[in-house]
Amino acid sequence: MLEGVPDAAEGGSSGALIKMLGTGLAILTAAIVGGVLVFQFIGAEREREMQRWQVRLGIIADSRFAEIDQWMDSQIDELRGLAANESLQLYMTILYDVDGGADSEASAELEYLGNLLTVVADRTGFTAAVSGPNVAANVNRVGSAGIAIVDEEGNIVVASPGSPPIQGQLRDFLNDTPKGEAAVSDMFIGPGGNPSMAFLAPVFALQSDESASSQIATVIGIKEIDQELFPLLQQPGNVDETAEAVLVHMAGQTVEYLSPLRDGKEAMKIKLALDTPELAAAWALRTPGGFSTKTDYAGNEVLAISRGFTQVPWSLIYKIDTDEALAESEERLQQLVFAFSGIIVLVLIGGVALWYYGTSQRAQQAATRFERLASRFEAQSNFMHVVTDSQPNSIAIYDDGGHYRWFNRVAAEQARMERQDLFDKHVSAVFGPIEGKRIAGWVKDCIENAEPQSHTHEMDIGDGNRVFRSDLIHLPPQEDMPAGALVVSQDITESVREREKREQVMQQLVNTLVSVVDQRDPFSANHSVRVGVVARAVAKEMEQDPLLIETAGVAGSLMNLGKITVPSDVLTKEGKLTDEEFRMIRDSVMVSANLVRNVDFAGPVADTLAQMLENYDGSGTPVGLAGNDIMVTSRIVAVANAFVGMVSARAWRDGMPFDAAVDQLLQDGNKKFDRRVVVALANHLDNHGGREAWAEFGERPPKHDPVD
Numbered sequence: 001m002l003e004g005v006p007d008a009a010e011g012g013s014s015g016a017l018i019k020m021l022g023t024g025l026a027i028l029t030a031a032i033v034g035g036v037l038v039f040q041f042i043g044a045e046r047e048r049e050m051q052r053w054q055v056r057l058g059i060i061a062d063s064r065f066a067e068i069d070q071w072m073d074s075q076i077d078e079l080r081g082l083a084a085n086e087s088l089q090l091y092m093t094i095l096y097d098v099d100g101g102a103d104s105e106a107s108a109e110l111e112y113l114g115n116l117l118t119v120v121a122d123r124t125g126f127t128a129a130v131s132g133p134n135v136a137a138n139v140n141r142v143g144s145a146g147i148a149i150v151d152e153e154g155n156i157v158v159a160s161p162g163s164p165p166i167q168g169q170l171r172d173f174l175n176d177t178p179k180g181e182a183a184v185s186d187m188f189i190g191p192g193g194n195p196s197m198a199f200l201a202p203v204f205a206l207q208s209d210e211s212a213s214s215q216i217a218t219v220i221g222i223k224e225i226d227q228e229l230f231p232l233l234q235q236p237g238n239v240d241e242t243a244e245a246v247l248v249h250m251a252g253q254t255v256e257y258l259s260p261l262r263d264g265k266e267a268m269k270i271k272l273a274l275d276t277p278e279l280a281a282a283w284a285l286r287t288p289g290g291f292s293t294k295t296d297y298a299g300n301e302v303l304a305i306s307r308g309f310t311q312v313p314w315s316l317i318y319k320i321d322t323d324e325a326l327a328e329s330e331e332r333l334q335q336l337v338f339a340f341s342g343i344i345v346l347v348l349i350g351g352v353a354l355w356y357y358g359t360s361q362r363a364q365q366a367a368t369r370f371e372r373l374a375s376r377f378e379a380q381s382n383f384m385h386v387v388t389d390s391q392p393n394s395i396a397i398y399d400d401g402g403h404y405r406w407f408n409r410v411a412a413e414q415a416r417m418e419r420q421d422l423f424d425k426h427v428s429a430v431f432g433p434i435e436g437k438r439i440a441g442w443v444k445d446c447i448e449n450a451e452p453q454s455h456t457h458e459m460d461i462g463d464g465n466r467v468f469r470s471d472l473i474h475l476p477p478q479e480d481m482p483a484g485a486l487v488v489s490q491d492i493t494e495s496v497r498e499r500e501k502r503e504q505v506m507q508q509l510v511n512t513l514v515s516v517v518d519q520r521d522p523f524s525a526n527h528s529v530r531v532g533v534v535a536r537a538v539a540k541e542m543e544q545d546p547l548l549i550e551t552a553g554v555a556g557s558l559m560n561l562g563k564i565t566v567p568s569d570v571l572t573k574e575g576k577l578t579d580e581e582f583r584m585i586r587d588s589v590m591v592s593a594n595l596v597r598n599v600d601f602a603g604p605v606a607d608t609l610a611q612m613l614e615n616y617d618g619s620g621t622p623v624g625l626a627g628n629d630i631m632v633t634s635r636i637v638a639v640a641n642a643f644v645g646m647v648s649a650r651a652w653r654d655g656m657p658f659d660a661a662v663d664q665l666l667q668d669g670n671k672k673f674d675r676r677v678v679v680a681l682a683n684h685l686d687n688h689g690g691r692e693a694w695a696e697f698g699e700r701p702p703k704h705d706p707v708d
Contacts (some may be wrong), residue, residue, distance in 0.1 A: 001473070017701045031344045038340040042333050049329040050303075053320075054291045056432075059307040060235050061318035064245045065307040072199075072311050075221065076182050078124045079201035081686060082147070083219045088113060089206040091600055092149070092217050095157065099176040113149060113158045121147045121160040125228060126221045128162060144192030147221045149203070150174065157217065164191045164222055173198055174220065180204075180212035183313045186249065187225070187258050187268065194224040195267045226267060230259050235432035242300075242321035248281040249314045250274070255281040258314065263298055272297060282303040284315040293322060328429065385409070393665070394489040397475065400447045402427045402440030405484055414461045435459055439470075443485040446472040456492070514557050527644060530697060532557030534640035535633075537690065540682040544632065551603030554635045556640055559609060562591025567650065589613060608633040614643070615672045635674040639665060639681060642673070649700035658685055658694075 009320040053331060084089065091109040121127050128145035146163025148156045154174055166174060169188050177183040182201040190196030208214035231243040249256040254271040261270070274282045280294035280302055288308025296302045296319060304319040388395050388408035396407040404425050407415075415422050415430045427443075428436025438457070446453050453472040458465045468488040477483040514528045536553030543636045544552070563571060566588055570581045577585070593609035611625060611634035618626030642665060649655040656664075669675030684690040 007419045009557050020238065034344045038337060038344075042337060045329070045333055045336075046326075049326060053303050053325055054305065057291070057303060057318050057320070060238070060243075061245070061305045061307050061316060064233055064235060064318065065309075065316050068229065068247075068316070069309065069311070071229060071232060072184050075197075075199045075223075076184065077123075077199060077687070078120065078189075079147070079199055079219045079221050082120050083201040083203045085116070086206065088116065088149075089203060089216075092157070092203060093206055096106075104696050110158050114160070115274075117147045117149070117158065117160040121145075121163075122220070124221075126160065128194075128224050144190045145196065145223045145460045147219065150218045150220055152215075152217070163558060166220070170198055170220070170222065174200065174218065178212070179215050186312055187247075189268060190222065190224055192224060195226050196222060197229075197231075198222045210524055226260075230267065231533070233259055233486050237437060239428060239433045239437055240320055240324060242302075242324045244319055246281070246317045246319070247314050248284060248317060249312075255279065255285065257281065257297065261297065265297075270297060280317055280319060281315075284317045288315055294319075300528075317621060325532070328426070332424075393491075394487075394657060396487050397484050398427065398440075398443045399482060399484050399489060400434065400444055402443055404430075405481075426444060431459065431461075440489075442470070442472055445485065446485045447483050450476070452476045466491055510554060510557055514561070527559065527648065528557050528560040530644045530648065530694075531559060531637065531640045533543060534644055534694070535637045537684050538636050538677060539633070541684045541688065542632075542636070548633055551601070551605055551608055552636045554601060554641075555605045555608040555612075555633060556601070556637045558596055558605065559589055559592055559612065559637065561595055562588035562593075565591050586613070604631065604633070607631060608637060610634075612638050614638075616674050617671050620672075630674075635677050639673050639677045644697065647694070648697045654700060655698040657690060 089114055092215050094109055126145050126147045128143070136517040143162035143164045146160040148163045148166070149155050149161035150166060154171065156163075156166060164170070169185070173183070173185045177200060180202050183199070187195055187197055187199040198220060200218050201209075202215045203217040203219055204210050204214045216538050233247070235243070235245070244262045245259075246261065248255050249258060250535075251271060252257075253274050254276055255276075256268060257265070257270045257272075260266055260267045272281065274285075276282060277456050278295045280292075280296050283290070284290060284304065284306035288306050291303075291305045294302060294304050296304075302319040303320045304317055307313075307316045307318075309316070312405060347530055365440055384425070385408065389410075391408060392410065394408070394411040394414055396428070397405045399405055404411075404427070405424050407419075407422060412419055412422055415425075417425070417430070422430070425585040426436065427439045430436065431439065442453060443457060451474065454469065455472075456467065456469045458467055460466070462537040468489045469492050470487055475484040514532075532553045533556075535556035536549055539549040540551040563585070566584050570577070570584060589609055589612050590626045593606050596609070597606045599605070608631055610622075611631050614620035614629065614630045614634065615623065616635070617625060618624050643661055646656040646661040646664065647658055662678065665673055665681070666675065669678050681690075685694075
């Protein structure tokens with residue numbers, strides 16, 4: 001290396017040569033030490049990246065696991081609800097004596113049970129096309145899904161259309177389930193050739209305890225699960241191309257893949273040996289809850305995390321190819337290696353150059369020029385940070401791909417990264433795939449349209465959900481910088497919460513006013529509040545917009561406000577009302593609408609009250625609107641009002657049972673009431689706790705003296 005250098009001894013001494021060699025050795029030692037430190041840093045970064053992926057995969061795996069577990073619970077709950085039907089229990093008691101013999105004169109009960117099973121099967125998805133030729137010949141057509149009631153000997157008493165016979169795996173599942181317990185079967189290929197599962201719940205004798213000895217029959221449901229279960233494995237908003245959630249179980253000495261695979265293989269079509277080296281599926285069955293680098297069914301190296309189910313002998317694996325998962329970090333680490341290596345080389349070259357050419361005028365000029373440029377760029381950067389770091393809002397510049405190009409202190413703190421780590425990061429790597437995809441989409445749209453944008457959104461930055469208003473400004477391309485978007489995000493959480501607090505205060509004032517009005521009619525006390533509660537619940541069941549849900553609840557609470565114009569003796573009259581008195585009470589709803597007409601509610605409360613007396617078939621008042629021309633909130637409040645009136649006890653009578661009230665409403669379905677609203681009410685009662693929450697409606701209140 002020194003051979004190309006002018007002879008140091010020329011015009012000098014051997015001491016100068018020794019000094020030069022010593023300096024060179026020092027530079028070489030520094031380079032070696034720097035290289036060791038670089039590789040230690042790279043190793044630590046790789047370990048941190050693996051920890052970040054473990055957290056990220058764990059969140060998604062837990063989400064998919066919870067969805068599937070909840071789905072299985074919902075199937076069991078449907079059958080439990082059916083098994084607990086008192087009419088079913090009563091008819092099973094009628095149909096079978098203590099010896100289990102069928103009553104030949106029970107055709108009406110069997111027909112009722114068959115209709116009941118058919119309705120529940122259609123509603124809950126225990127249906128499928130029946131295979132086999134549809135011809136007028138003695139050819140059996142094979143059903144693959146349905147609900148059946150099975151007696152204690154395993155014989156089908158009655159079943160919904162298309163229900164398969166209880167044999168083979170279904171028979172084993174029925175026999176292996178302990179009496180008195182509900183159960184979920186393992187996945188199997190059903191009669192229709194598709195992945196299927198079975199669920200069962202015990203039927204206990206009417207008015208008996210729920211012990212094994214009280215079981216008189218079993219409700220068993222079989223369904224093809226490819227359209228319900230497998231879609232739950234897909235993570236909404238996931239942008240990773242090789243990410244995949246897979247269900248597996250042990251089949252003898254093999255691992256069977258229960259769900260469809262990303263490479264196109266169908267469900268339950270592939271098995272691999274348990275002792276396949278480093279197989280992710282075999283590892284998942286042995287290590288539920290673990291995280292590791294393994295090999296998938298296609299031989300690709302993957303990052304995998306596992307979760308084990310308790311209801312079924314399955315394990316869930318969520319995995320992603322290491323090539324995709326670590327590509328960005330490996331690229332960044334390679335860049336760091338190249339950068340540090342370049343720095344070390346430059347230091348070496350610079351040291352040698354300074355040693356040999358330290359006195360060179362040209363080297364001095366270059367050093368002066370670079371020093372001036374560095375000072376200028378440093379001054380500009382410092383100025384920008386001084387200006388923006390004092391701002392309370394997050395300020396960042398993104399390119400059209402959603403990568404950070406510049407950011408202030410608040411943006412770095414929200415990302416929980418150091419400045420040097422955040423630069424060139426994709427927004428999805430900071431805020432997760434869902435939020436990152438949304439922000440990157442805004443940025444791309446802003447750049448492509450060259451127009452400013454403003455968005456209000458929620459985002460979790462480590463201390464719970466916060467509400468932000470993000471303003472985007474297009475930055476046109478410049479000589480040394482491509483087009484980008486300046487994003488200024490302001491935390492408006494406190495303002496939103498203050499608005500919600502004001503709305504809550506308004507709701508409290510509404511409740512107080514309603515309570516005062518109800519006191520004038522003690523026989524129907526709490527009626528308005530109950531109508532508001534039921535209306536809000538039914539609107540949620542129908543998945544209405546939050547504004548319409550709140551409108552239905554407020555309108556239901558205020559419907560009796562107009563009764564302040566009705567004399568107290570009319571409100572408390574226990575005998576038959578005259579036509580004029582009935583008209584006064586009926587038209588009080590229109591008075592309520594007029595009283596709140598000028599109140600600035602968020603939704604159309606007054607219009608909802610004004611259309612409450614319209615009937616679905618057009619026979620109502622005041623203008624005879626029909627069908628969907630009637631506001632959906634009015635249709636909801638009308639059903640809620642009728643339901644509360646029927647089931648609420650009065651001082652002189654008991655309330656009607658919930659089922660009887662729903663039956664009455666269904667009889668008026670698409671006549672006086674919208675049948676869809678009544679069905680939503682029934683679904684809330686049966687499946688979302690309505691019966692328990694509103695049980696107090698049937699408690700008879702004490703008699704009161706009229707309130708003037």
